[in-house]
Amino acid sequence: MADSVNIEELKRLAPPAELRRAPVVEGNQGLGWLTDKLSAFAEGKTPLWWWILFLPAAFAATVIFPVCLFYQVFTGVGVWGNNHPVMWGLDIVNFIWWVGVAHAGTLISALLFLTKQHWRTTIGRMAEAMTVFSVMMAGLYPAIHVGRAWFDWYMFPVPNSNGNWPQFKSPLMWDVFAVNTYLVVSTLFWFMGMIPDFAVLRDRATTRIRKTIFSFLAMGWTGSAWQWHNYEKAYVVLSGLCTLLVFTVSSIVGLDFCTAQIAGWHATIFPLYFVIGAVFCGFGMVLVILIPLRKWCGLENVITKSHIDKVAKLTLVSGLIIDYIYLMEFFIAWYSGDSYERWVFGHRLFGHTYWILGWALIVINVGVTQLLWLKKVRSNLALLFVIGLLINCGMWCERFVIVVGSLYQEFLPANWGKYMPTMWDIGLYIGTLGAFFMLYLLFVKFLPMIAISEVKGVMPEADPHHPLGGAKKGDRS
Amino acid sequence: MSTKTYGLMAEFNSPAEVLHAAEKVRAAGYRRWDVFTPFPIHGIDQVMGYGNSLVGWVSLAMGAGAFASVVGLIWFTNAFDYPLMVGGKPLFSVPMTFVPAYIMLIMGGALGALIGMLGINQLPRLHHPLLGKKRFENASRDKFIIVIGANDLKFSATETRQLLATIGGANIETVEETD
Numbered sequence: 001m002a003d004s005v006n007i008e009e010l011k012r013l014a015p016p017a018e019l020r021r022a023p024v025v026e027g028n029q030g031l032g033w034l035t036d037k038l039s040a041f042a043e044g045k046t047p048l049w050w051w052i053l054f055l056p057a058a059f060a061a062t063v064i065f066p067v068c069l070f071y072q073v074f075t076g077v078g079v080w081g082n083n084h085p086v087m088w089g090l091d092i093v094n095f096i097w098w099v100g101v102a103h104a105g106t107l108i109s110a111l112l113f114l115t116k117q118h119w120r121t122t123i124g125r126m127a128e129a130m131t132v133f134s135v136m137m138a139g140l141y142p143a144i145h146v147g148r149a150w151f152d153w154y155m156f157p158v159p160n161s162n163g164n165w166p167q168f169k170s171p172l173m174w175d176v177f178a179v180n181t182y183l184v185v186s187t188l189f190w191f192m193g194m195i196p197d198f199a200v201l202r203d204r205a206t207t208r209i210r211k212t213i214f215s216f217l218a219m220g221w222t223g224s225a226w227q228w229h230n231y232e233k234a235y236v237v238l239s240g241l242c243t244l245l246v247f248t249v250s251s252i253v254g255l256d257f258c259t260a261q262i263a264g265w266h267a268t269i270f271p272l273y274f275v276i277g278a279v280f281c282g283f284g285m286v287l288v289i290l291i292p293l294r295k296w297c298g299l300e301n302v303i304t305k306s307h308i309d310k311v312a313k314l315t316l317v318s319g320l321i322i323d324y325i326y327l328m329e330f331f332i333a334w335y336s337g338d339s340y341e342r343w344v345f346g347h348r349l350f351g352h353t354y355w356i357l358g359w360a361l362i363v364i365n366v367g368v369t370q371l372l373w374l375k376k377v378r379s380n381l382a383l384l385f386v387i388g389l390l391i392n393c394g395m396w397c398e399r400f401v402i403v404v405g406s407l408y409q410e411f412l413p414a415n416w417g418k419y420m421p422t423m424w425d426i427g428l429y430i431g432t433l434g435a436f437f438m439l440y441l442l443f444v445k446f447l448p449m450i451a452i453s454e455v456k457g458v459m460p461e462a463d464p465h466h467p468l469g470g471a472k473k474g475d476r477s
Numbered sequence: 478m479s480t481k482t483y484g485l486m487a488e489f490n491s492p493a494e495v496l497h498a499a500e501k502v503r504a505a506g507y508r509r510w511d512v513f514t515p516f517p518i519h520g521i522d523q524v525m526g527y528g529n530s531l532v533g534w535v536s537l538a539m540g541a542g543a544f545a546s547v548v549g550l551i552w553f554t555n556a557f558d559y560p561l562m563v564g565g566k567p568l569f570s571v572p573m574t575f576v577p578a579y580i581m582l583i584m585g586g587a588l589g590a591l592i593g594m595l596g597i598n599q600l601p602r603l604h605h606p607l608l609g610k611k612r613f614e615n616a617s618r619d620k621f622i623i624v625i626g627a628n629d630l631k632f633s634a635t636e637t638r639q640l641l642a643t644i645g646g647a648n649i650e651t652v653e654e655t656d
Contacts, residue, residue, distance in 0.1 A: 031515065031619035157554055165554035169563050169573050177580040185587040192591055196617070200515075203614035215608075219601030222608065223616055225499075225525050227598045228517035233530035234594035241540075241583045241590070248580065255576075453617075457516030462492055464518055470491025 010467055022306035024118050024458055031461050038452045039204060041297045046445060049296050054441045060434020068427035069144065077147045079424045086407045086419035091145045093399045094429050096253055096274070097281065098138035098436075099179070100395060103246055104282025105131030106186060108311075109193075110242035113235070119307045121454040126293070127286055128190040129449070133439045134285075135183045137432040142175065171255035178252040182245055189238045195221050196231070197448035223453075250274040257402070263340035264348075264406030267332065273325050277395060280318040280365070284391030286311055291385045293444065302450060305379060312378040315391065319369035326366065344406055353418065354405050357397040364394030483606040483654040484510075484626040485637050486613065487646025492518045495621035498644040499524045502623060505640055509626035513607070513616040535593025536586045543585025547578040606654035624652065 014020065028034060072079050082089040105127035112120035143152050155176045157166055166173050199221040202214035221227065251271035258270035267273075290311070294303040333345035348358040368390050371377045378384065409416045443449065460468040489495040492514070499512050503524060512521060548571070555561045556569035566573070595601065607613045607624065616622045623646060625637050634651070641649050 035515075035618045157550055164559050165561070167561055167563060168551045168555050168577055169566065171576075174576045174580065177577045181580050181584040184584060188587050188591050192594070196516075200617045203617045215603075219595070220603060220605050220608070221600065222605055222613075223513050223515060224511040225514070225518075225521045226511060226527070227600075228514065229522055229525075229527050230530045230532050230594050230597045232517050233532040234536070234590040237533055237536045237590040238587055241536075241586050244583055248583070252576065252580075453516045462516055462518070464492040464496045464520060470493030472493070 022119075022304065024122060024304075025455065026301045026304050028301075028459060028461075031456050031459065034456055034459065035200060035204075035452060037298075038302065038450045038455060039201060039448065041299075041444065042201065042446060042448060043204065047296070050441060050445060054438065057434045057437040057441060060430050061438040064427050065431025065435055068424050068431050069140075072424055072428070073144060073149050077145065079422065081419055081421045081425055083417065083419075085410050085415050085417045086404055088145075088403050088407060089419055090400075090421045090425040090429060091141045093396065093403050094432065095138050095141035095145075096278075096399045096403075097392075097396050098134045098141070098432065099182075099250060099253055100274075100278035100281035100399075101134040101285045101392075102131040102138065102182070102186070102282065103250060103275070103278035104286050105129070105134075106189075106242050106246045107279055107282070108286065109189065110239040111246065113239045114243060117310075118458040119310060121451050121458055122299075122302050122304075122307060123286070123290060123311070124454070125190075125193060125451045126289065126444075126449055128186065128193065129440060129443045129447075130282075130285060130289060131186045132183070132190050133436050133443075135179065135186060136439075137436050139179045139183055140432065142179070171252060171259050174252045175256055178249045182249045185238075185242060185245055189242055192231075192234065192238065193451055193454070194448055195219065196223060196453040197451060199223060200452050201448060246279070247275055250278040262406050262410065263338065264333075264344040264402065267329065269325060269328060269332070273322075273329070276318055276321045276325065277398060280315065280322050281392060281395035283311060283315040283318060284388040284395065287315065287384050287388030288392065289440070291381050291388070293449075297444065297449070299450065302455065305381070308381065308384065309375075309378045312372050312384055315388075316369060316372035319365060319372070319391075323366045323369070326362070340411060344409070347409060348401055348405050351405075351409075354401060354408070358401050358405065361394050361397040361401060364390045365398065368394070480653045480655050482627040482634070483652040484624045484629075484632070485634075485641060485649060486607070486610065486622055486624045486652050487641040487644075487649045488612065488615070489621040489623065489646060492621060494645055495623065496520055496524060498623055498646065501644045502625065502640070505631070507625055507629050507631055507637075509629035509632075511624055511626075513613070513622040513624065515617050515619065515621075518621075531597055532590055532593040535596070536589035539589030539592070540582045540586030544578045544582040547581045548574045551577065606652050610650065610652055612648055612650060 025034065080089055080091065082091070108120055108127040109124040109131075113124070143149060146152060154160070155166055155173065166176075168174075195218060198214050198218035202211060202218045205211040205214055251274065254270035254272070254274035257265040257274075258267055260266060287308070290303055290308065294300055294308075330345055333341040336342075347355075349355055349362070351358075368387055371383075371387065377387070404419050408419055456462055460466040463469040463471075465471050487498075489498055495512055495514065496518060499521065502510055503526070512518075512525070514521070551574045552569045560568050562568065607616075612620075613622065623641065625632060625641070631637075638649055
């Protein structure tokens with residue numbers, strides 16, 4: 001039992017309020033209370049807002065998505081706007097965009113774990129789910145962009161009747177490995193993190209069907225010291241590997257571009273450019289997802305304003321790096337003296353048709369991001385939500401400008417062309433958005449959306465050397 | 478179906494309490510026992526006498542295995558079985574294999590970490606004698622539970638119960654298992 005004298009002493013010794021770290025959970029009333037609070041949403045009645053969001057998302061995912069997907073697969077890539085010289089259109093733009101959305105999730109869950117940021121425990125799980133679902137959406141695009149999706153298995157080193165193999169020197173081939181690995185590893189990380197929480201939900205289950213499902217998912221987890229001992233090791237190892245992935249997957253997507261000879265793509269900065277862009281875009285999505293959900297799921301004490309503030313700061317940091325990269329890109333295009341490079345970059349802002357996207361990305365990614373310097377903006381949740389949405393749009397524009405903006409006016413003016421997405425391009429994008437949000441809402445409703453055991457583990461009640469954790473005077477040995 | 482004693486289980490209220498209790502159980506010479514907690518407790522590894530977890534080695538082995546396999550695969554497919562000349566580059570060189578091999582190292586390492594963790598923890602299992610106990614459900618909530626196994630050489634229904642009581646355990650119960 002906590003010794004009251006000890007707690008008083010601790011209060012006396014504590015640093016002044018302005019120097020203290022913000023608590024991970026506000027108004028914490030003990031471990032039992034926390035367990036109830038964190039599992040409440042998965043166990044409670046489905047609220048109306050959930051249905052209002054779920055039904056349109058499910059419609060997009062189960063009607064618009066398959067219609068656009070199958071029409072394209074059965075008819076051919078020609079149903080899209082892709083045509084000479086712009087062979088990479090919205091499909092690749094959306095591929096990069098979805099991969100980007102995924103990255104912030106991994107960064108939050110893995111890199112912030114390795115750096116022992118306790119506040120990450122509250123948002124880590126939701127960020128990981130975002131990663132898993134958006135990599136699913138990303139992986140789809142290259143798979144159907146090949147045109148004959150039924151030959152996708154040629155990309156894997158499987159013996160075939162022609163006796164040939166994939167060409168491993170191509171970054172496009174590396175992409176196959178990278179995206180698949182990203183999907184598998186982020187899913188594993190997400191699932192492993194949930195095992196102890198499945199056990200929590202299993203132990204709390206009141207109906208037989210819940211008990212059975214969560215018993216299977218928890219796989220017999222008992223939470224013994226031995227199990228935690230190995231689990232923690234596995235978690236550190238997986239975090240380390242996921243951190244490597246953050247820097248690898250988008251780098252390889254960047255290599256797809258920079259190994260090509262196209263002006264506007266052929267730059268050594270691309271791997272880093274894509275990683276940072278991905279992280280920036282992903283933080284935007286984290287803001288978009290967290291801000292409404294913390295309110296609607298009654299988690300304002302857990303995902304506190306201080307945590308949102310920290311996410312906003314990380315958004316600002318990645319935004320500033322991306323701004324620097326834009327600057328370098330334009331500078332190098334000018335400094336290289338290469339007339340094709342200069343042409344492409346000049347036309348990004350002062351060309352025709354696509355100049356509006358070029359300016360949109362500058363206004364949002366360079367301009368709007370600077371608002372995050374202000375504490376007033378970082379504590380205004382509605383404004384942060386809008387900024388998050390804008391960043392997602394801004395990064396989408398950026399990818400469009402890079403992909404289409406570099407292709408439509410290539411070296412020979414006789415080859416110049418235009419690209420306009422068709423309804424099938426746009427429909428598929430809406431479909432993937434629907435599928436993403438449908439999966440996300442299902443996750444929020446049925447699975448532990450907050451890492452219950454992790455959050456409990458960073459509470460003072462969990463520290464055997466803290467009076468709230470039961471430590472008595474003279475215990476400090 | 479007959480039942481036999483699996484062990485004795487006692488409840489504690491705080492991490493510090495269970496940590497001190499665990500020290501005493503260990504000092505009493507028990508070998509087959511474990512502490513069940515809602516989250517990992519700092520310092521319990523030392524009390525239990527655990528060394529470094531083997532999970533890291535499983536992960537390393539699978540990661541390194543995957544890395545080497547992919548280097549081998551690329552040599553076999555692009556240089557040996559179907560020599561593929563691309564851009565006048567050598568049929569096989571180590572740098573060209575690095576990226577896919579590195580990616581698969583991450584894949585292998587991650588699979589190794591999960592498989593190693595599950596394997597060493599003897600999971601998945603469909604049932605555990607403790608999961609049948611109503612009070613054990615609190616071990617994932619806010620209670621800290623010590624279980625001393627009946628297969629311990631020092632186990633005795635009365636003396637072990639007494640030990641658990643003297644070190645501060647509450648709600649001491651016998652756990653049964655079915656054969």
